[in-house]
Amino acid sequence: MTRAFVAEVEAAGRRLPVRACAYEDDPPVWLFPSIGEYPLYDNFAYGQMLNDELRMQQYAAAVAKHAPGRTVLDIGTGQDAVWALAAARAGAQHVWAMEVIPKSAQIARQVIEEAGYSDRVTVVEGLSTEISLPERVDLCVSEIIGTLGGSEGAGSVLRDARERLVKPDGLFIPHVSVTTVVGLDLGAVTAEPPAFPLFVLDYVGQVFNCLSRPFDLRLCLVGLQDNPARQDLAYLSGAAEVETLHFNGDLQPESTDAAQIHFGKAGRLHGLALGMRLWVDPDGTGDPLDSLIQPSSWTPVYAPLSQAGLPVREGDRFEFTWSTELSDDGVHPDYALTGTLHRRLGPPVPLRWSSGHHSSQFRKTPFYQALFPVE
Template identity: 40%
Template sequence: MHETRELKAHGNTVLVDVDPGSKRAGRPALWPTVGEYPIYDQFLYSTMTTDHERNQRFLAALAKLAPGRRVLDIGTGEDLLWAYESVRAGARNALAVEVIDDAFHKAADTLATLDQRDLITLLLGESTTLRFAPKVDVCVAEIIGSLAGAEGAAAVLTDARNRHLVPEGLVVPHRAVTLAAAVRLADLLPGQPVAFSQAAIPYLQSIFDWHGRPFDIRLRIENPHTGALLSDGRPVEVLDFNGELRTEQRTTTRLAITRAGQVDGVLTWLNLWCLPDDEPLDALRMRTNWASIYFPLFDAPVPVAPGDVLELTVETALSDDGIHPDYRLVAVLHTLDGTEHHGSLTSPHHGGPFRAHPAYRSLFPTA
């Protein structure tokens, strides 16, 4: 069973379906995506700083690349984590940049307690507008989203490579890839209502408050049931931070259905390399703060069988802020009997319609 709660969005009442089930380790949960928005609190920061899979990869990269070099940490957060770890690894000095005002002031308090504080310079602002000299040798930025580019990594790091890095400079992480597979939303949350987790509601409220009105926020699935995947996973977004880095891209792939079931959308998840030859972090199969993002495509679930193919096109284009991408998905399901089923979704970083797709009309009922 689910419950209906009320949110207030600038004077308007928004109804939200909520799963009252207990929060236990490993239980699937539906959230709004959170990393793309300036709503970080102590809980969100702690989920990152305690992420072993993430941390070990970034630390290994800094241990190799930071010694004797000047390091830029973009999005340093209240803990100045990678700036601090860079100087611990032997960096000559580190420049830490934070755009969220509250996080900046907490970072300043943190900096005052560090033994290596004389080696770290903390700046408030966006790295895309700040100017400083000399240029840095290494740029570390944990601005990777559950969708690889959702937090603006392509635009921010393209700017960093052009303006802040020496010509032979390197970026950490090295590469990020978004993969997608065919699914049905209800199967990702087996035995549970398709409704937002209770713990997620304050963040949904914060995002709507930040934007000024409700919109169809991307749907984050924590601990999805991986048995729900009906196809192989294929790359739909590739960011090579030390190679050809594109701020906008279009990818078409074919997802081969491998077992019978019903499909109403796709599940996407992150693979991340901090060094070129390392084992990638797999956000679907490893315990990490990155979750998966579900995109609804068809108005109702469509039966599928092995041999069917979901042809999926994913486009990214920079939103009106010039940093965060909007996503556009177009799908054609080809079944063995020759039938075609068409579906699509436009998922802007902000703005756009509210309750435009049946999935969102179910999550945000009118009565």
């Protein structure tokens, strides 16, 4: 049983009312902020990534295949230096392991020393875009893929690495990412609008603190990707692909995509579930990781479009333009979607959604007004 109530989130010296939830047995679909695009990695976040079996298997296989004999750069090595160490163990000549969060870089240094690889793995603390290396490397490994493919800045960060840090014929792991878009009937899987369990409120406050103010932060829906029965009920369409990032090719951090989704069954369209597909091996082999349908450390993002839900039927379609534009920090994209819902019964309906990395909007739409009720 789920109980919804109003709690408070502490942020930037203020206490804000927020819709929260508690549950007894079957966890509902609930909200968690998309935190990877902020410097908020902690034991919980790193632990989620290490426990993500598919991610670990695909990266481990690609690193073991491509690192031997090569010089390697690991961008965002994290506190476990997991791919830097994997590359060294596989026989890389030398590994440069970069990490921007000072505490994570310090722990990574200890972990590497304890593993006995300090002579072959050098930890460099700072942002890869602000660091130079004594030589260009043969292989760049990174896992800075966001809940939306490019939301952690993979497009601009890895283009910079291609231009300055990696040999012209050097390889990148991962290979390609895309952002995926599916129509969502939220009412089919939850009677109550989704809310934050109490333990999540600290993360909401931390994201607000990054900007010293509250804003309409990007939110993930937990409880869909590990539950095929819920996916069957909630996903109304197949997935459209937008924001394609070719890390071993023509990498464009900004793009505009025209796309459409086709509804395969009747339901109420409340919004979109946004995910990412990731091809890890630079040879382009193997199935992609897919965050909309696989349990993973990447959780689907919710793009709310209609609080009441718009009735759709099989054969209806949503045509839209997706834009990925770098925010004024030059790294993290702002996303926007505008489109038209075409239904056989009823006039076309214009719909829009946007999500800025450090948006100035707060309580801008009915969804955020309900989530953060006014004091």
